Amino acid sequence: DIVMTQSPDSLAVSLGERATISCKSSQSVFSSSSNTNNLAWYQQKPGQPPRMLIYWASTRESGVPDRFSGSGSGTDFTLTISSLQPEDVAVYYCHQYYTTRTFGQGTKVEIK
Amino acid sequence: EVQLVESGGDLVQPGGSLRLSCTASGFTFNAYTMHWVRQAPGKGLECVSSISTNGGSTYYADSVKGRFTISRDNSRNTLYLQMSSLRPEDTAVYYCVTSTTGGPFGPWGQGTLVTVSS
Numbered sequence: 577d578i579v580m581t582q583s584p585d586s587l588a589v590s591l592g593e594r595a596t597i598s599c600k601s602s603q604s605v606f607s608s609s610s611n612t613n614n615l616a617w618y619q620q621k622p623g624q625p626p627r628m629l630i631y632w633a634s635t636r637e638s639g640v641p642d643r644f645s646g647s648g649s650g651t652d653f654t655l656t657i658s659s660l661q662p663e664d665v666a667v668y669y670c671h672q673y674y675t676t677r678t679f680g681q682g683t684k685v686e687i688k
Numbered sequence: 689e690v691q692l693v694e695s696g697g698d699l700v701q702p703g704g705s706l707r708l709s710c711t712a713s714g715f716t717f718n719a720y721t722m723h724w725v726r727q728a729p730g731k732g733l734e735c736v737s738s739i740s741t742n743g744g745s746t747y748y749a750d751s752v753k754g755r756f757t758i759s760r761d762n763s764r765n766t767l768y769l770q771m772s773s774l775r776p777e778d779t780a781v782y783y784c785v786t787s788t789t790g791g792p793f794g795p796w797g798q799g800t801l802v803t804v805s806s
Contacts, residue, residue: 614790626733673790679734
């Protein structure tokens, strides 16, 4: 199985500041046949199921604020929240769907 | 509107069995791969089982292989997870999730809680 490793495990950012989460995969999740990186990002708030923010590494899901962006390719990916808002306090997970589906361990984002 | 409603979660003793169901609506159920993803209390996410559109192909995580069986009834728009030989470490919220074949997870249900304890 592909191991997904996120860093940091937790992050405290001031309101309006940038938050950056890294996700590294143990092997590439790039599909040459479809020219896509099979990587998604999810946000989970307490008591709720995960909500997809980004898929194909950088495509924002409909309805997701444009302060959320995804980047990266191959084995190294980043989720950026450009200006942290109170409603962004949550745990964020990366997820690869290139092979047997696996998730990162999660990154908890809080307000400083 | 896509809806996935899980049911069947309960408190069960170690070694016991349980069947989870997920009733789907708002989309063409038989066109989507379906998955069960679980989350132990305070922990991360684990995809424990998946089933192809026609049920002909299944996947099980090593942690549940030989104990859990996934199935679907496309005529009833329902996904199932038969769980047996349950262990305390199976305690989790179990989510029903869709995806296109080879695509990202789509909508998630609200989950159903399975507690394995004596």
